[in-house]
Amino acid sequence: MEKLKFGKSSGFFDTFERRPGAIKKNMHYCPGCGHGILHKLLAEALEEMDIQDQTVLIAPVGCSVFTYYYFDCGGISVPHGRAPAVGSGIARANPDSFVISYQGDGDLGAIGFNNFIQAANRGENMTVLFVNNAIYGMTGGQMAPTTLPGQKTMTSPQGRDPLTEGYPLKVCETVAALDSPVYVERCALTSYKNIMQAKKALRKGLENLKNRKGFSLIEFLSGCPINLKMTTDEADHFIEERMMKYFPIGKFKDIADDRPAISKHLGIFEPAAVKRILYPNRQSSSKSKDFRNKSEIFTKERRIKCAGFGGQGILSLGMMIANMARLRNFNVTWLPSYGPEMRGGTANCSVVLSRDDVGSPIVDKDTNLLIAMNQPSMDKFLPELKKNGVLLYDSSSIEVPNCSEDKKVFGINAAEIAEDLGDHRVANSVILGALSFILRDYFLEGDDKADFDKTFEEAIIDCFANKKGIVDLNLKAFYKGKAAVETCF
Amino acid sequence: MESTNQVLLKGNEAAIYGALLAGCECFFGYPITPASEIAHAAANLFPALDRPFLQAESEIAAINMVFGASASGRRAMTASSGLGISLKQEAVSFIATCELPAVIIDIMRGGPGLGNIGPEQSDYNQVVKGGGHGSYKCIVLAPNSAQEMCDMTYEAFDLADRYRTVVYVLTDGVIGQMLESLKLPEPLPRRPIPEWAIDGGVNKRDNYIASIYMDHDDLEAVNIRLQEKYALIEKEQQQxxxxxxxxxxxxxxxxxxxxxxxxxxxxxxxxxxxxxxxxxxxxxxxxxxxxxxxxxxxxxxxxxxxxxxxxxxxxxxxxxxxxxxxxxxxxxxxxxxxxxxxxxxxxxxxxxxxxx
Amino acid sequence: MTVKSKKFTVKIIADECKGCNRCVKACPKNILALGNDLNRFGFPYVKLVKDECIGCGACYYSCPEPSALAVYEEV
The missing domain is CATH 3.40.50.920 (Rossmann fold)
Incomplete structure (x- = not known):
């Protein structure tokens, strides 16, 4: 009787049915390639740790692009260099999966280095297996970031010159310098002793994954006899005598025991709970829920332009008007100027209120109401005010405008009133108070008058929902503005 | 106090409400004007629902994270504009070929080159015609209001699932930046993990997701299947x-x-x-x-x-x-x-x- | 009294061997050698040349192929 002592792991498929062609038992790697050695260590670890169901093994672009031919676990093949980004997506979206990113020196060190280093720095729950053979394999022996000085490749035929092509990229050393990664070790797939150390390091990396400790990196110095144009013995000698001088093997970092496990997002999906969080609460301080005032001003679309300089709260002013209108069942659009003029320090926004669908949200030649809070805005937008339009401006800083008779003009010293209240930033609410008075006294009747103040109050509270501390001051400014316009006109 | 489904939102924000109500499970993004409010809203609201939000290191990373999340059987999305969309194209080709659902919002800005942050519609060809390498296409929805930004993003997840394809929500900077009144739709329950997912769960380890076919006939068959799917989409989805x-x-x-x-x-x-x-x-x-x-x-x-x-x-x-x-x-x-x-x-x- | 030591052996599947020589080099007892015959795929393959296997597994872990080589224990 015979008992198997060392043989094929069930971490591998029994036959490689996903591999096209007739060969179903062998791997596609060249004779003596280090990938096969690492594949066996990995298959064995997956089997013995009983994590095949949860594991997602990411196949990079490079010689190991076909890992899913062989491993009996979840697999995905991803764009060149992007394995750590794809892995971050998997690890975040499904925290119950164990993400292993298997990458070569071109994939990890060249095209994908940013994705790799950023995933390391975020401490993603991921274990990266980095196969460093100092040369590109699949594309046929070109220079890699880890190619040694003087090493000849297809794209460094005279040998890598460190002064023009740089020195080999020290990946473990770089990652170990970061605070987030928990485990960094460099191994070599050469002698039996080194392979056994690699086996141990791999287990440690996978344990960290299982315990949600975050990011582990294990680098494997690995032979590529074919592209190095060497025998297997010579390739191992190259690793041990030349590569290891540059890339010393050993443990660079192991702080997993001190690191707490990463928590998981469970997600709230129960519809009532989702509504509670996403649907806003109504203040409902105003009286009527279905306000449909019959005043003429509200039967037509109203196009409003608010303009001034950045910092005056122009955009908030427009937003408060829009909010008021929404609370009174108008269809509303609010559009900020964004683009080059914002950089010049001026700000303006277009607000359109309508009982019908709003067509163009851009207010230009057809302004019904212009609110101007500095002189350049007045000069720029007054010509766009329509016949019978209303102009409301800050008289603290703007000269009395020269308007045609048909216009209704209201000047109010908003900035000065705001200063008196102790904060120049509430000038916009002063203006809003004035607007409320104008709307109320010119256009509204009966109960709707009182209701309207409440609506504006609600709009102000809504608008500053995230800055509750300044709601009261803005309400005060609102009533100051209202009183001021009342005494003037 | 009572809650209401009547809200005033920027188009960009409305898209996130639509996504979350459709059961989108994670967001991966990178800031770019004029799409940044999408990431801002996502950064607030995904964690509020205990769902992952991650600011990626690049547009390329963001779309590859969506690729990973979608492969895991989770509803996932990203958002960008113009040059950011150009960067994503390689991964979009992968996602399309792997036949995974994904939602991408593109708030178009001025181009070519760095261009400016004003509104344009010059991503049309790179979004509507496929955009990356290979013969693939994506469904492209074109909202013109905050209501449609919400509703079409909401719908995008279902379309993405039904046809197992990438769905773009494509609009310009004005629609993204514009605040408008709208009604929020009803929340959808969480989508069950699809059969094809590599979800790291029991009995799912047989699944693998790849877009590499070394055999020419195999790859041609994949291409033919994709074209049949696009023909079906053309038949069923014109709007x-x-x-x-x-x-x-x-x-x-x-x-x-x-x-x-x-x-x-x-x-x-x-x-x-x-x-x-x-x-x-x-x-x-x-x-x-x-x-x-x-x-x-x-x-x-x-x-x-x-x-x-x-x-x-x-x-x-x-x-x-x-x-x-x-x-x-x-x-x-x-x-x-x-x-x-x-x-x-x-x-x-x-x-x-x-x-x- | 004689202690019967455990008996091990190495089995090689000729058609799965790519003749890389890693196992030959790894074996502490030098019981493996690359032969001159070629397998179905044209590779020379490793043969067991001495019956002195100690069951250490060095050959198995050095071999890059999943099932070209396995170590058995006689029971």
């Missing part, structure tokens, strides 16, 4: 809004912010007694060929005008759809400028005069 097209002699074809401006222009032209209408594709792939062909065969119908904020990208699809059976005029603005009501009226009046 457009018609406005005064019944008796129109001239029909404006446009999408996004231009359709809002054009609507006002059409109303004013009608006030003058001029028979102008508007056809607004609500999906750009599939392009509303049947809607256009219904119009082309009408006796009264004399010509179309494509109006774009790009150099004549959508107009090709108009001409192809009607096989050039009627003239297709063109008007455009670029660089961040939006055609005005006045410009559209003048252009239409000129065409009507010429075709009399």
């Amino acid at each position: 457009a809004e018609s406005y005064y097209t019944d008796d129109a002699e001239l029909v404006i074809v446009c999408y996004g912010i231009i359709s809002r401006v054009a609507k006002t222009a059409v109303a004013k032209l009608r006030d003058k007694g001029l028979k102008v209408g508007m056809l607004r594709p609500q999906k750009l792939f599939p392009f509303p060929k049947s809607h256009l062909n219904d119009l082309v065969n009408k006796e009264c119908m004399k010509s179309f005008i494509a109006i774009e904020m790009s150099n004549g990208q959508m107009i090709d699809d108009v001409k192809l759809a009607i096989e050039c059976k009627k003239p297709v005029h063109f008007y455009n603005r670029m660089g961040g400028n939006v055609p005005t009501v006045k410009e559209i009226i003048e252009k239409c009046e000129k065409i009507l005069k010429e075709q009399q």
Whole structure:
């Protein structure tokens, strides 16, 4: 009787049915390639740790692009260099999966280095297996970031010159310098002793994954006899005598025991709970829920332009008007100027209120109401005010405008009133108070008058929902503005 | 206090509400004007629902994270603009070939090059025609209001699942930046993990997701299957809004912010007694060929005008759809400028005069 | 009294061997050698040349192929 002592792991498929062609038992790697050695260590670890169901093994672009031919676990093949980004997506979206990113020196060190280093720095729950053979394999022996000085490749035929092509990229050393990664070790797939150390390091990396400790990196110095144009013995000698001088093997970092496990997002999906969080609460301080005032001003679309300089709260002013209108069942659009003029320090926004669908949200030649809070805005937008339009401006800083008779003009010293209240930033609410008075006294009747103040109050509270501390001051400014316009006109 | 589904949101924010109500499970993004409010809203609201939000290191990383999350059987999305979309194209090709659902929002800005942050529609070709390498296409929804930003993003997840494809929500900076009143839809329950997912769960380890086919016939078969799917999408998903097209002699074809401006222009032209209408594709792939062909065969119908904020990208699809059976005029603005009501009226009046 | 030591052996599947020589080099007892015959795929393959296997597994872990080589224990 015979008992198997060392043989094929069930971490591998029994036959490689996903591999096209007739060969179903062998791997596609060249004779003596280090990938096969690492594949066996990995298959064995997956089997013995009983994590095949949860594991997602990411196949990079490079010689190991076909890992899913062989491993009996979840697999995905991803764009060149992007394995750590794809892995971050998997690890975040499904925290119950164990993400292993298997990458070569071109994939990890060249095209994908940013994705790799950023995933390391975020401490993603991921274990990266980095196969460093100092040369590109699949594309046929070109220079890699880890190619040694003087090493000849297809794209460094005279040998890598460190002064023009740089020195080999020290990946473990770089990652170990970061605070987030928990485990960094460099191994070599050469002698039996080194392979056994690699086996141990791999287990440690996978344990960290299982315990949600975050990011582990294990680098494997690995032979590529074919592209190095060497025998297997010579390739191992190259690793041990030349590569290891540059890339010393050993443990660079192991702080997993001190690191707490990463928590998981469970997600709230129960519809009532989702509504509670996403649907806003109504203040409902105003009286009527279905306000449909019959005043003429509200039967037509109203196009409003608010303009001034950045910092005056122009955009908030427009937003408060829009909010008021929404609370009174108008269809509303609010559009900020964004683009080059914002950089010049001026700000303006277009607000359109309508009982019908709003067509163009851009207010230009057809302004019904212009609110101007500095002189350049007045000069720029007054010509766009329509016949019978209303102009409301800050008289603290703007000269009395020269308007045609048909216009209704209201000047109010908003900035000065705001200063008196102790904060120049509430000038916009002063203006809003004035607007409320104008709307109320010119256009509204009966109960709707009182209701309207409440609506504006609600709009102000809504608008500053995230800055509750300044709601009261803005309400005060609102009533100051209202009183001021009342005494003037 | 009571809750309400009536809200005032920027188009960009509305998209996130739509996504979350559709059960989107994670967001991966990278800041870019004029799409950043999408990431801002996501950064607040995904964690509020204990769902992952991650600011990626690049556009490339963000879309690859979506690739990973989608492969895990989770509803995932990202958002960007112009140059950011260019960076994503390689991964979009992978996702399309792996037949995974994913949702991408593109808030178009001025190009080419670094361009500016003003609104344009010049991503049309790179989004509607596939964009990356290989023969693939994505469904492209074209909202023109905050309501549609919400509703179409909400719908995008279902379409992405149904056809196992990438769905873009494509609009311009104005629609993204514009605050507008809208009604929020009902929350959908969490989608069960699909059978094809590599979800790291029991019995799912047989699944693998790849887009590499070394055998030429195998890859051709994949291509044929994809083209059959796109043909089905063309058959089932054409969608457009018609406005005064019944008796129109001239029909404006446009999408996004231009359709809002054009609507006002059409109303004013009608006030003058001029028979102008508007056809607004609500999906750009599939392009509303049947809607256009219904119009082309009408006796009264004399010509179309494509109006774009790009150099004549959508107009090709108009001409192809009607096989050039009627003239297709063109008007455009670029660089961040939006055609005005006045410009559209003048252009239409000129065409009507010429075709009399 | 004689202690019967455990008996091990190495089995090689000729058609799965790529003749890389890693196992030959790894074996502490030098019981493996690359032969001159070629397998079905044209590779020379490793043969067991001495019956002195100690069951250490060095050959197995050095071999890059999943099932070209396995170590058995006689029971």
